[in-house]
Amino acid sequence: MSRPLGIPLSVLDVVPVFEGGSATQALRDTVALAPRVEELGYLRYWVAEHHSTPSLATSAPAILAGRLAAATTTLRVGSGGVLLPNHAPLVVAEQFGTLEALHPGRVDLGLGRAPGTDPHTARALRRAPERGGDDFFHQVAELNGYFAPADPSSPITAVPAADGRPDLWMLGSSPASAELAGSLGLPYAFAHQINPHATAFALDRYRETFRPSPHLDRPRTLISALTTVADTDRAAREVAAPYLLGKIKMRTVRRFDAFPSARTAAGHAYAEAELQFLEELAERQLIGAPDTVRDKLAALVERTGADELMALTVVPGQEERLRSFELLAQAAREVTPGSSEGVSARL
Template sequence: MDKELALSVLDLVGMRTGETAGSAIARSVDLAQHVEQWGYRRFWLAEHHSIAGLACSATSVLIGHVAAATRTIRVGSGGVMLPNHAPLVVAEQFGTLEALYPGRIDLGLGRAPGGDFQTMRALRRDSRQSGDDFPALLAELQSYLGPEKPGQVVKAIPGQGSHVPITLLGSSGFSAHLAGKLGLPFAFAAHFAPEYLYAAAQIYREQFRPGAVLQKPYLMIAVQVIAAETDAAARRLFTTPQQRFLQLIRNQPVELLPPVDSMDSLWQDWERDAVQNKLGAAIIGSDATVRQRLERLVEDTGANEIIAVTDTYEHADRLASYQRLAGIAAAAPALAGSSVVSP
């Protein structure tokens, strides 16, 4: 049993306007090295395609790069969008990563496209796909990562028998139900779909069946977090992710933009409502405020692990927020012992 709430990081490798991908990736590596020192459990990288401002499209390549620059922190995908890829290729990639960095690789899986319709076609996805074939794709992938079966013709080499840990990701009840049924860890994307969080958490726990991976449910929640010296300072830093989501709904590049004193002049009422809806679960404020909201989130959901999404413009502010969050979780008695399983 862990003594503290497990903390992890989800990184989209955000780019500033005019910045090179290499520069943004270097910041991500530096962040991973710092959070490793502060006791974070894992560093996950997302998969997005054809989105100006995000340099995380080649997820498995980035995982290998970050793992090579760190020593102990788990590194993985948050997540690989499985319908975009042949399960055999995913098994080979993550089997290779596991061979290079034994015991440190995670495979988080989602079923969304990670891009728009045109991008789906460029990824060779069938335009008629709805994600309903995800369970079949998952079963095929598991067959390549599990032990070789008698008569098995196609094998993942490396990959076969590697047992790379799989976590299902979701922003609705579909993956919550599937993760529970299969006895797998479940990570909910509250950083952009907070309205379904509590329903999905309940579905996961109600549907959970013990299995070879877990005897008890293991719920991870990805949520926007910015901790700063004061509530006002944190709210100002929060205008950077607010601007990102505003650009997203306007179908504009989502580069990191400097914080502003007020968002009032930047958005219309309906845009403000849309952004606030997407960021409704965000935990923003001073150490005391973040601690209070974090305790409430864990109490209300039974979360075992928080995956913090912190996108500030200045790298120093991002580091400071993650360091503060580590201290908050370690010092809060209400969070002690909440992580009951360590998948």
């Protein structure tokens, strides 16, 4: 099936585990979902990295991306992202170089700087706590260097990374990550679902600081947003409710093993502060009927100049999730992607 004519669409999957389910089933559901998303014309499918988080079964993005690539034919697959401070750049280069060799032209390597876990697990991952922004810059540079033609004077070769380079993306949710992506000449993915207030400013900072690189001659951006589309606004809120209730629980409990079921969410007695939190969260994201989401997406793209939307859709039912992607594809056909030149002149 051909891709929608409007803004390109992609998927960010955190492989959520809901009450009554398991991490194993969540992983299998993700693999089953990817070919169906491909049929809808989506461009790419990224999986996140989390550790010691029972509600999110995404601890090994390279392995999962390989399985998704094997289950599809045209869909780009990759990480959203590999949290580079957790890993040796050489190992990441070997893993994603292998993916690129097996699935040429279809692999994305999104890079983030957060630990993706608690301090105890971060230490178990042997992530040096003193690593800061400067070290992350050098890690990215080291990783990128492994995908260059082999240097005869270097004692290290990342096999088979030098044979093919995946698309490297910088991920972030702040102007600092935007500036880093721009200075390195990398495409930039902004987490609107984490920091919606900073989206437009961060993308403008990225464009202002962008320096052309051998692999990218002009700015290239996407925004990821919490996205749930159903036949009506009310139905979309009901479908999204388990994840939204889970967001509340994340703020109040230390251990979080699974997102609530639809039944649990429907029976929850929300406090006034909880309702206000949910209202503010939903208002800034893409939750609603197709017309509602179309208008919100068009306004978001106009404000930010984003070239692509990556949908984070966390709902309990596999068919409800697919239905959301179907309705989003319909709504997005009427939304024109942004411009790499930015939006400042239009505001």
